[in-house]
Amino acid sequence: MKTVELRTPLDEKQISSLESGDKVYLSGEINTARDAAHKRLVALIEEGKELPFDLQGAVIYYVGPAPSKPGQVINSAGPTTSYRMDSFTPLLLERGLKGTIGKGPRSMKVRDSMVKNGGVYFAAVGGAAAGIASTVKAAEVIAYDDLGPEAIRRLVVERMPLFVVNDTSGNDLFEAGVAEYRREE
Amino acid sequence: MRELDVARITEAVKDLSIRTNIYLPDDVKKALRESLEREESPLGREILQVILDNHDIAEKEKMPICQDTGAAIVFLEVGQEVHLIGGAPEDAVNEGVRQGYREAHLRKSMVADPVLKRKNTGDNTPAIIYTRIVPGDKVKIIFAPKGGGAENMSEVRMMTAADGIEGIKDFVVDRVSRSGGNPCPPIVVGVGIGGCFERSALLAKEALMRTIGEPNPDPDFDEVEKELLRRINNLGIGPQGLGGRTTALAVHIKTVPCHIASMPVAVNIQCHVSRHGETIL
Ligand code: SF4
Numbered sequence: 034m035k036t037v038e039l040r041t042p043l044d045e046k047q048i049s050s051l052e053s054g055d056k057v058y059l060s061g062e063i064n065t066a067r068d069a070a071h072k073r074l075v076a077l078i079e080e081g082k083e084l085p086f087d088l089q090g091a092v093i094y095y096v097g098p099a100p101s102k103p104g105q106v107i108n109s110a111g112p113t114t115s116y117r118m119d120s121f122t123p124l125l126l127e128r129g130l131k132g133t134i135g136k137g138p139r140s141m142k143v144r145d146s147m148v149k150n151g152g153v154y155f156a157a158v159g160g161a162a163a164g165i166a167s168t169v170k171a172a173e174v175i176a177y178d179d180l181g182p183e184a185i186r187r188l189v190v191e192r193m194p195l196f197v198v199n200d201t202s203g204n205d206l207f208e209a210g211v212a213e214y215r216r217e218e
Numbered sequence: 219m220r221e222l223d224v225a226r227i228t229e230a231v232k233d234l235s236i237r238t239n240i241y242l243p244d245d246v247k248k249a250l251r252e253s254l255e256r257e258e259s260p261l262g263r264e265i266l267q268v269i270l271d272n273h274d275i276a277e278k279e280k281m282p283i284c285q286d287t288g289a290a291i292v293f294l295e296v297g298q299e300v301h302l303i304g305g306a307p308e309d310a311v312n313e314g315v316r317q318g319y320r321e322a323h324l325r326k327s328m329v330a331d332p333v334l335k336r337k338n339t340g341d342n343t344p345a346i347i348y349t350r351i352v353p354g355d356k357v358k359i360i361f362a363p364k365g366g367g368a369e370n371m372s373e374v375r376m377m378t379a380a381d382g383i384e385g386i387k388d389f390v391v392d393r394v395s396r397s398g399g400n401p402c403p404p405i406v407v408g409v410g411i412g413g414c415f416e417r418s419a420l421l422a423k424e425a426l427m428r429t430i431g432e433p434n435p436d437p438d439f440d441e442v443e444k445e446l447l448r449r450i451n452n453l454g455i456g457p458q459g460l461g462g463r464t465t466a467l468a469v470h471i472k473t474v475p476c477h478i479a480s481m482p483v484a485v486n487i488q489c490h491v492s493r494h495g496e497t498i499l
Binding site: 054069096097098099100101102108109110111113114116136137138156158159160161162163164166167180181182194196198206207209210211212213214215216217218 | 258285326367400
C-alpha cells in the first residue's frame with residue numbers, strides 16, 4: 034500500500050500501477066454523474082450520439098452536491114452509493130472511462146469490466162462531504178441543468194483524498210478488509 | 219385550551235432543518251471519538267479521523283455535514299390541550315422545510331412521482347410527518363433528516379413466534395452484513411419489533427432517536443442490544459466497509475405488543491451522520 038499523487042486524464046500506465054489499498058490524492062478535471070445522468074449518458078451512446086464530456090481517460094465522481102451559497106465554489110459534496118450505477122458502468126468503461134469515485138462495493142460485472150478495460154474504482158469517505166468540498170477548486174454545470182443536484186458538473190479538484198478499492202488485477206479492498214477484521218462468533 | 223399559531227411550527231421546523239444538518243448531536247460525536255480509540259485497522263482509524271474532521275469543517279463553514287441532507291422526517295407530538303390556529307399543521311411543517319432548505323442551501327432530494335417521472339419537487343417537500351396526540355399543552359417537534367444510502371439498506375420482515383429472539387438476532391446481523399459499506403458505516407441500527415407491518419418500521423425509526431449510551435429501559439432487550447452490537451462489530455465491515463472493528467456505534471430496539479399470529483421485525487439503518495433534533499413549543 035502506497036500513497037500516490039494522480040492527475041487526470043488517467044492513462045493505462047498510471048492505472049495499472051495502482052493497487053487496491055493505495056491512498057490517492059487526485060488532482061485535475063473530473064465529471065460528476067449520478068443515476069439520472071447515467072441513464073441519459075447510456076441512452077446517448079446507444080443512439081450513437083456525442084456525450085457532454087470526453088470519456089477518454091475520464092473519471093466520474095458519483096455525487097449530487099448541496100447547492101452552492103453565493104461566492105462558494107461548491108457546497109458539501111460527498112460520494113453517493115455506487116451500486117446504483119453498476120448497470121451503466123461497464124459500457125462507459127468500454128468507451129474509455131478510466132476511473133469512478135463513490136462509496137460501497139461494485140458488482141462482479143463492473144469489477145470484471147475494470148480488469149478487462151483497465152479501470153479503477155476509488156472510495157471517497159461517505160458523509161465527509163464538507164471536507165471533500167474543500168478540495169474542489171472550480172465547478173460548473175456542463176449538462177442536464179434540469180436535473181438539479183443530479184446535473185453533470187465539471188469539477189477541478191486539488192488533492193482529493195481517495196482509496197483504491199478495485200484495481201486492474203481484480204483485487205477488492207472491501208473483501209480484503211472485511212476478511213482481515215472479521216472475528217468468528 | 220392553549221392557542222398556538224402554526225407559524226411557530228414553521229419557524230421551529232425551519233430552524234431544526236438547518237441546525238440538524240450542520241451540527242451532529244453530542245452523543246453521536248462522542249461515540250465516533252470513542253470508536254477511534256478502539257479501532258484496530260489503520261485505514262479505519264484514518265477514515266474515522268476524516269469523519270471527525272468533517273464535523274469541525276461543517277460547523278466552522280456552516281455547511282451541511284453530508285451533501286445528502288435527507289428526506290425531512292418529522293415527528294409531531296401535539297398536546298391535547300393545544301388549539302392550533304392560523305392554518306393546517308402539515309402545511310406549516312412543509313413551509314418550514316421549504317424555508318430552511320432554501321435559506322441554508324441544503325440539497326433538495328424529493329421527487330414528486332416516485333416511479334415514472336421522478337421530477338424533483340425543488341424544495342425538499344413534502345416532509346414525511348407522523349403526528350400523535352398526547353396529554354398536555356405543548357407541541358414537541360422532532361426533526362430527523364434521513365439520507366437515502368442508509369435508508370435503502372433497511373428492511374421489514376414478517377417473522378413468527380417460532381423464529382424467536384434468535385431468529386430476530388440472525389435477521390438483524392444478516393441485514394447489516396448484506397449492507398456492507400453502502401450505508402456509510404459506522405452505522406446506528408434501529409430495530410422495531412411488534413405491532414403490525416408498518417408499525418414495526420416506524421418503531422425502528424423511533425429507536426434511532428434514542429441517545430447513544432442510554433440503556434434500553436427493558437433489561438432483557440438491553441442484553442440483546444449488547445449481544446447484537448458485538449456480533450455486528452465482529453462482522454469486520456468497519457468504517458466505510460473497508461474493514462475494521464467499528465461497524466456500528468449502537469443497536470437500539472423498540473418493542474410494542476402484537477397479534478398472536480405475528481412477529482413483525484423491522485431494521486432501520488442509520489449512517490454515521492445520525493441527525494436529529496427536537497424543539498418543544
Ligand atoms: S448514508 Fe448518510 S453519510 Fe452516507 S451519503 Fe447518505 S446521508 Fe450521507
